[in-house]
Amino acid sequence: MTTESSIAQSREADIREEQAHEAAENSKFGFIVFLLSETVIFLSFFAGYIVYKTTIPDWYPPGVSGLDTKDPQFNTIILVSSSFVIYVAERYLHDKKLWGFRFFLLATMAMGGYFLYGQAIEWSNLSFGFTSGIFGGLFYLLTGFHGLHVFTGILLQTIMLGRSFIPGNYDSGYFGVEATSLFWHFVDVIWIILYVLIYVWQ
Amino acid sequence: MTNAPTEAIDVARQQPYPGAPDNWKRFFTFSTDHKVIGIQYIVTAFVFFLIGGLLSMIMRGELVTPEANLVDRTIYNALFTMHGSIMLFLWTFPVLVGISNYLVPLMIGARDMAFPRLNAVSFWLIPVVGILMLASFLVPGGPSQSGWWAYPPVSLQNPTGNLINGQVLWILAIAISGVSSIMGGVNFVTTIFRMRAPGMTWFRTPAFVWSVLAAQLIQLYGLPALTAGAVMLLLDLTVGTSFFAPERGGNPVLYQHFFWFYSHPAVYVMVLPVFGIFSEVFPVYARKPLFGYRVVAVSSVLITVVSATVWVHHMFASGTPGWMRMLFMFTTMLVAVPTGVKVFAWVATIWGGKLRLNTAMLFAMGGLVNFVFAGITGVMLGSVPIDIHVNNTYFVVAHFHYVIYGAIVFGIYAGLYHWFPKMTGRMYYEGLGKVHFALTLAGTWLCFLPMHFSGLMGMPRRVSSYDPEFALWNVLASLGGFLLGMSTLPFILNMVSSWIQGEKAPNNPWKAIGLEWLTTSPPPVENFEEIPTVISPPYGYGRNEPLIENQSEAVPADGVTT
Ligand code: HEM
Ligand SMILES: [Cu+2]
Numbered sequence: 057m058t059t060e061s062s063i064a065q066s067r068e069a070d071i072r073e074e075q076a077h078e079a080a081e082n083s084k085f086g087f088i089v090f091l092l093s094e095t096v097i098f099l100s101f102f103a104g105y106i107v108y109k110t111t112i113p114d115w116y117p118p119g120v121s122g123l124d125t126k127d128p129q130f131n132t133i134i135l136v137s138s139s140f141v142i143y144v145a146e147r148y149l150h151d152k153k154l155w156g157f158r159f160f161l162l163a164t165m166a167m168g169g170y171f172l173y174g175q176a177i178e179w180s181n182l183s184f185g186f187t188s189g190i191f192g193g194l195f196y197l198l199t200g201f202h203g204l205h206v207f208t209g210i211l212l213q214t215i216m217l218g219r220s221f222i223p224g225n226y227d228s229g230y231f232g233v234e235a236t237s238l239f240w241h242f243v244d245v246i247w248i249i250l251y252v253l254i255y256v257w258q
Numbered sequence: 259m260t261n262a263p264t265e266a267i268d269v270a271r272q273q274p275y276p277g278a279p280d281n282w283k284r285f286f287t288f289s290t291d292h293k294v295i296g297i298q299y300i301v302t303a304f305v306f307f308l309i310g311g312l313l314s315m316i317m318r319g320e321l322v323t324p325e326a327n328l329v330d331r332t333i334y335n336a337l338f339t340m341h342g343s344i345m346l347f348l349w350t351f352p353v354l355v356g357i358s359n360y361l362v363p364l365m366i367g368a369r370d371m372a373f374p375r376l377n378a379v380s381f382w383l384i385p386v387v388g389i390l391m392l393a394s395f396l397v398p399g400g401p402s403q404s405g406w407w408a409y410p411p412v413s414l415q416n417p418t419g420n421l422i423n424g425q426v427l428w429i430l431a432i433a434i435s436g437v438s439s440i441m442g443g444v445n446f447v448t449t450i451f452r453m454r455a456p457g458m459t460w461f462r463t464p465a466f467v468w469s470v471l472a473a474q475l476i477q478l479y480g481l482p483a484l485t486a487g488a489v490m491l492l493l494d495l496t497v498g499t500s501f502f503a504p505e506r507g508g509n510p511v512l513y514q515h516f517f518w519f520y521s522h523p524a525v526y527v528m529v530l531p532v533f534g535i536f537s538e539v540f541p542v543y544a545r546k547p548l549f550g551y552r553v554v555a556v557s558s559v560l561i562t563v564v565s566a567t568v569w570v571h572h573m574f575a576s577g578t579p580g581w582m583r584m585l586f587m588f589t590t591m592l593v594a595v596p597t598g599v600k601v602f603a604w605v606a607t608i609w610g611g612k613l614r615l616n617t618a619m620l621f622a623m624g625g626l627v628n629f630v631f632a633g634i635t636g637v638m639l640g641s642v643p644i645d646i647h648v649n650n651t652y653f654v655v656a657h658f659h660y661v662i663y664g665a666i667v668f669g670i671y672a673g674l675y676h677w678f679p680k681m682t683g684r685m686y687y688e689g690l691g692k693v694h695f696a697l698t699l700a701g702t703w704l705c706f707l708p709m710h711f712s713g714l715m716g717m718p719r720r721v722s723s724y725d726p727e728f729a730l731w732n733v734l735a736s737l738g739g740f741l742l743g744m745s746t747l748p749f750i751l752n753m754v755s756s757w758i759q760g761e762k763a764p765n766n767p768w769k770a771i772g773l774e775w776l777t778t779s780p781p782p783v784e785n786f787e788e789i790p791t792v793i794s795p796p797y798g799y800g801r802n803e804p805l806i807e808n809q810s811e812a813v814p815a816d817g818v819t820t
Contacts, residue, residue: 086448100486193499
């Protein structure tokens with residue numbers, strides 16, 4: 057190989073790295089735009105909830121006087137703290153400490169899984185259903201739609217965990233992990249609003 | 259070193275993407291080239307334009323006589339529902355996304371959209387939407403009959419009792435079209451924010467790109483609201499929740515809020531790119547810079563913001579309280595300001611210019627006139643006292659067809675003619691184009707002007723039979739409708755035959771200024787040999803300044819070629 061062509065090659069490698077960097081930045085930008093748009097879906101549901109709640113006189117289905125907040129409260133604490141855990145995972149990845157990353161990612165998944173489990177228990181204990189008036193519909197719609205997002209988040213985390221076992225996969229960049237973590241924070245923030253709307257404001 | 263690698267690159271460049279078939283077959287593949295995708299969108303949309311048009315021909319046929327004697331009432335209901343839905347979701351949106359897809363990367367000096375594969379997925383969802391919509395003709399009970407706005411409680415009726423019915427298919431189709439549009443919105447916004455060529459600052463970005471950005475931002479904030487409403491409607495319809503069902507305590511008016519929060523701004527999703535087309539076409543054929551370019555650019559974004567605050571003007575007659583009516587009447591009038599600024603800028607651009615009246619320019623000018631006319635009736639409808647009277651009459655139909663046909667479809671035609679040489683590498687036949695324009699203009703006015711009169715006299719919309727006192731206006735409208743149907747024939751003939759055997763187009767047949775004209779016709783894969791560096795604002799007609807560094811030929815002030 058002549059020097060000339062090896063210089064050309066290394067320049068080409070530079071360009072390629074530059075392009076990969078650009079692409080990752082674009083993806084991050086695009087993902088944030090997407091999340092903003094998703095936020096509007098939730099805001100629309102919330103707006104609907106507020107309108108109904110303030111205009112319908114007998115809000116709860118017959119025989120229901122309100123929601124029990126003890127277990128959901130604990131669930132909320134778990135979910136919100138998992139946001140910090142996934143942040144720690146990301147820091148470990150940043151420092152190229154793969155095992156730490158895996159450990160804390162797994163912990164996040166466990167906490168998310170616990171949240172879903174808690175929600176399932178709560179649902180099965182409720183005395184009203186999806187079709188029990190507007191409140192029933194909205195309750196299951198909102199918590200269910202949010203739960204679907206938690207589930208998606210766990211799915212993404214599983215993929216990111218699996219990818220960490222591919223040698224060199226996270227060497228040059230880890231947009232996927234950043235996106236997953238961003239999504240998780242998003243799911244958390246939405247839950248806090250939802251919790252206030254449904255459980256606190258009774 | 260040998261030349262072999264560069265040769266290979268040259269060969270690759272001539273293909274739409276590496277390893278792709280090198281001819282018309284590429285338009286049937288999962289291509290990730292934004293130019294191929296753009297044309298895929300345009301052609302697909304045009305197929306649906308013809309289908310939607312066919313449905314309107316049947317409606318106009320029914321309305322030639324006061325009695326309902328061609329189709330029965332349920333079929334008529336299905337016809338206007340599917341006509342409206344197809345025209346909006348399968349023609350206007352997709353064709354404009356197609357044009358934007360083709361042009362935006364070229365205009366900003368990018369090699370492709372930010373997410374090419376996502377782009378292809380967005381496109382391939384459109385045929386799925388189309389299949390779902392058309393499949394509803396085959397299910398028991400036929401297509402949805404509740405109009406394209408699907409208001410409950412009408413849309414919650416399900417006489418056949420089937421889970422798969424026209425309304426459910428309709429909602430699914432809308433949902434998929436929404437997914438496609440949101441992915442498209444993310445793609446456009448990212449592309450425009452992050453991939454402009456070096457030197458292309460915001461105020462060196464063409465007005466068309468600004469208007470696409472504004473339109474796509476609306477998709478991103480508006481569509482989620484529609485999605486929320488559609489999910490609730492679907493649940494009401496299928497699992498028996500009671501969000502919008504009045505007999506179960508639901509609130510049907512809330513649906514209207516969800517619906518119009520998106521669907522009013524949606525008209526700007528359609529019309530903003532058309533404004534962008536006007537802003538590109540007028541300067542070229544008038545040989546003058548776009549008047550007030552910066553104001554025109556910024557006003558697009560203002561429209562995006564203000565149009566989020568006007569949706570209740572569609573609900574003046576829905577039991578809306580007085581204070582709310584007044585508030586939204588005010589915001590509605592407010593949109594006229596940024597819009598009026600644009601109209602003023604276009605007129606000032608044409609004023610005193612050296613006009614070249616070829617087909618693209620004719621369509622743009624015709625579209626501008628129609629739009630001004632539609633704007634007047636729009637302001638009328640925006641004022642509560644008038645709207646209370648003409649709401650749900652043919653006056654409304656007349657108004658929005660002036661917008662949609664008169665301005666938007668005209669603008670689409672202007673754009674397709676203007677960029678045809680760039681897209682295909684061939685020239686179209688000017689004579690045939692002018693015939694097309696004349697027929698379309700005559701058809702539009704003959705079809706939609708009489709509707710103002712029957713509407714003012716009180717003819718309700720969405721009826722298959724009517725009082726004989728409206729007969730004259732309806733016969734005229736039907737004649738105009740059939741004329742419009744015919745007017746598409748010279749267009750198709752022109753496009754198909756020019757593409758196959760038209761004269762070869764030069765790179766810049768109109769001597770226009772803009773990055774897209776600096777590459778070959780049609781552009782190679784990845785658009786540019788080398789990404790240009792922009793050094794001056796667009797529309798430098800008559801200023802004789804180069805647009806990019808090392809520009810080989812500056813565009814003359816009066817670069818008349820035809
Ligand atoms: C030859 C051209 C056309 C004719 C003759 C025509 C005719 C009609 C008729 C008769 C109706 C029913 C009005 C009613 O009963 O309320 C209608 C509705 C509608 N049309 Fe068109 N139309 C044409 C083109 C278009 C185009 C190009 C678009 C959109 C790009 C469009 C969009 C709509 C919409 C959105 C509705 C409302 C449907 C509804 O909500 O009832 N039309 N049209
Ligand atoms: Cu509106």
